[in-house]
Amino acid sequence: TQLLEQSPQFLSIQEGENLTVYCNSSSVFSSLQWYRQEPGEGPVLLVTVVTGGEVKKLKRLTFQFGDARKDSSLHITAAQTGDTGLYLCVDRGGTGANNLFFGTGTRLTVIP
Amino acid sequence: DAGVTQSPTHLIKTRGQQVTLRCSPISGHKSVSWYQQVLGQGPQFIFQYYEKEERGRGNFPDRFSARQFPNYSSELNVNALLLGDSALYLCASSKTSRSTDEQFFGPGTRLTVL
Secondary structure (H helix, E strand, O other): OOOEEEEOOEEEEEOOOOEEEEEEEOOOOOOEEEEEEOOOOOOEEEEEEOOOOOEEEEOOEEEEEOOOOOEEEEEEOOOOHHHOEEEEEEEEOOOOOOOEEEOOOEEEEEEO | OOOOEEEOOEEEEOOOOOEEEEEEOOOOOOEEEEEEEOOOOOOEEEEEEEOOEEEEEOOOOOOEEEEEOOOOOEEEEEOOOOHHHOEEEEEEEEOOOOOOOOOEEOOOEEEEEO
């Protein structure tokens, strides 16, 4: 059974600071997604990465996929209060299956 | 365009009761998936339905069942509720059942079992 561990579990920072959260898998990702879930809402897709070593940027967010496709990091530059939420890494199902396998999550709080 | 809608938003039940949760997908989406999110954890896959047929099932007991209707809406049923069934139940829709299709999540139904 695949294990998807995220760290840290909780993170509280001041507005304007930088941060990095991590996702590690016990097995190779089929493809990796990052979602953000705000209180009272469902998860929203931020990015999908497929190729080992791939780096994608989304405004102040930088996503990196490990060369061996077993780990990933999400870096946020100059955090804003709107970045507050639960960040989830996900292994998107392979072999045609469309079931998402979620990590344990990092709960980020950005303090004004 | 309306996103994925779920009802009810909150629900309180007692142990042993049965519950039905409802989901309406985005217009044009034919696949619906259900996830359970226990407090402090990531969502866990329960079922996927596409064109009214079950396409995938997660590691949940037979007390959990679902169905999809001709209009692609879906219901999740849980029988003989246990305290441990307390969770946020999320529905997600996608155009097809392909793994490359993005899934769009609804806001969830918060179930509390007393």
